[in-house]
Amino acid sequence: MQLDAHHISASPAGLNAHALPTGTEFCSGAVNRTGINGLSQCGTLGLTTGTFHVSAVQPISYVIEEVEGLLDPDNKTLLRGVVPDSFPLGLSLNPAQPGERRLVVIDDNVYRIYGAQLRQYFSLNGVEATIVPLPTMEANKSFDLVYEVARRAEIFKLNRRKEPIIAIGGGVCLDVAGLVANLYRRNTPVIKVPTTLMAAIDASIGIKTAVNFDNRKNKLGTYCPPLGVFIDRTFLRTLDQRNISNGAAEMLKMACIKDAQLFYLLEQHAEQLRATSFQDKAASVAMRRSIQGMLEELEPNLWEHILCRLVDYGHTFSPEIEMAALQYGDELLHGEAVNIDMALTTQISYARGLISREEQARVMDIMQRFRLPMWHPVCNPDLLLKGLRDTTKARDGLQRVPLMCGIGEAVFVNDISPAEITSAAAALKSFALQTSHSSSENNNIVAAPAKIAMPV
Ligand SMILES: NC(=O)c1ccc[n+]([C@@H]2O[C@H](COP(=O)([O-])OP(=O)(O)OC[C@H]3O[C@@H](n4cnc5c(N)ncnc54)[C@H](O)[C@@H]3O)[C@@H](O)[C@H]2O)c1
Structure with missing residues (x-):
């Protein structure tokens, strides 16, 4: 690879x-x-x-490419289409010819910044683009958005054999467009262009699509591979610092449980990565390591039939925390909720003797330097227990919680007790409240203090 x-x-x-x-x-x-x-x-x-056995397999094949100057009119990457009669749908090397069409679904904030450049890109290449800017934010991540994009595809009279949908934005936009692509005429090709760090290293590169449903995070979704994913890191230049840190949380996840080298890199360069919005050389290495590690975990388990997933680190309590924070009116970004979950499970790992005090401090130091929250007012033990119960149900009756056991190593456990959660939550809460002079990007959530005094 x-x-x-x-x-x-x-x-x-x-x-x-x-x-x-x-x-x-x-x-x-x-x-x-x-x-x-x-x-x-x-x-x-x-x-x-009189008994018929039907058995078929669906091959999956798609490409994820780093691209420089994606919106430069001389760069034809974004104009690539579908290989005729291919199965699975293949990404053609040939760009759309003048007169051809594309439906572009784009996050409206991204459109405000890059809309003129995007229009010029298609116009100079003679491609007739219908651009649909949508408010693809977490609070809107529902089936209504799916319906809206599907309606636009229908008005466009999309030819799914020739005209891939192009989705440009963060994880919400790509999840929604991916779901539409899977539903519209049962399978329409979609090209994903992530414009957030979270989407570049995580949301765009797998095959999951989803929207929230009934106050539950990502409860309606499908598995639908993209036709291709094009990552242009320069989009991150316009992303605010809170969202940069949000993506860094998913990167830290990979570092903690799988990649000690990535951990050292984050340890050495955290401030610089954040300050340069992941534009320097260290950022390139960090992003590639992160993507590589994620794909190593995803590729053999795309349909998640193996329920012990390392990439679930930080995703045991976080769905419940994220949705509760949204209801509470003090939204947590996805990576922030994941970070709180990681802070909690790092404390559980420490309490179990799986990591040393020093290792715990190193993890929390990186969290602090990325200005990531470690606590939120919704995190009471009852909510955390409910989160664990829900996740256990989704993991077919066993907790299968990945816990750090050293830097870059993990074990799965099935026996986290309510008492352990209560105790870890209390330790983390008092640690966070000691430092209520928050240095977080979000004023209402509590980040680590300038000098770390570890929870006991
Ligand atoms: N499908 C998956 O496997 C998967 C994996 C991880 C996360 N997700 C999903 O991804 C979502 C989170 O994604 P996200 O963190 O990208 O959030 P997001 O899509 O909400 O984007 C964050 C914010 O950044 C803005 N934005 C995006 N790109 C920008 C740019 N280049 N410049 C300026 N502003 C920009 C957006 O308008 C938005 O306000 C969650 O819903 C999560 O469930 C999905």
Whole structure:
């Protein structure tokens, strides 16, 4: 796998795309046709038994590329289309020709900054672009937005064989556009252009799409691979510092449980990465390591059939915390909620003797230097327990909580007790309240103090 162009290619584990059903009985009379369908290999089986076994696999293949100057009219990357008759849909090397069309769904804040450049890009290339700016923020991440984008696709009379939807924005925009692409005519290709750090290293590169539903985070969603993902780091220059730190939380996640080198890099360069909005050389390495690590975890488990997922670090309590904060009227960004979850589980790891006091302090030091919150008023033990219960249910009855056990290492545990949560929460809360002179970007949430006095 190259670092600057990641190719994802997978089939559901346990299924071999070209394996025939085993057993002479099942295959007796099989017509030896090429293809991946189980039934087509079985000849008269259904006719003789009345029982039909359908078996197929969906190959996944898409490319994630770093791109410089994505909106430079001479750069044709964004004009790439669909390889005719490809399965799975393939990203063509050929750009759209003058007269061709594109439907572009874009976050409205991103549109305000880059709209003129985007319009000029398509116009100078002779491509007729219908650009749809939408308020793709977390509070709007519902099926209403999905419906709105689908309506625009219908008005556009999108030709899904030739005209990929282009989605440009943060994780919310890409999740919504991805879901529409999966629903509209059952599968429309989508090109994702992440413009936040969170989206570049996480939300854009997997195959999950979702919107919130019934006050529950990402409860309606699908698995839908993009046609391609183009990451132009210069978009981050206009992203505010709070959202930069928000993305850094997901990066710290990978560092804590999987990548000690990335951890050292963040330790050495945290302030600089934040201050330069991830524009310098260290940022390039950090982003690539982060993406590489994430893809190593995602690729063999795209459909999440393996429930012990390292990438779930920080995602046990955080969905509940994130949605409660939204209701509370003091929104936490996704990465901020993840960070609070990581602060809590770091405390649990320390209390269990899985990490040393010094290692805990190093983690919290990075959190502090990225100005990430470690606490929020909604984090009472009842809410945290509910979060754990919900996650346990989603993980098929076992907690499967990844806990740090050293820098860059993790173990899965199934026995976190209510008492442990209560005690960790109390330690973290008093630690946070001691330092209520918040240095966080969000004034209502509590970040780490300038000098870390560790919770006991
Ligand atoms: N599908 C997945 O696998 C996956 C993974 C992680 C997160 N997510 C989802 O991603 C969402 C969070 O994504 P996010 O953090 O990107 O938030 P976001 O999409 O809400 O964007 C954050 C803010 O930044 C603004 N913005 C975006 N790009 C900008 C730019 N270049 N310059 C200036 N402003 C810009 C947006 O208008 C928005 O206000 C959550 O809903 C989360 O559930 C999905």
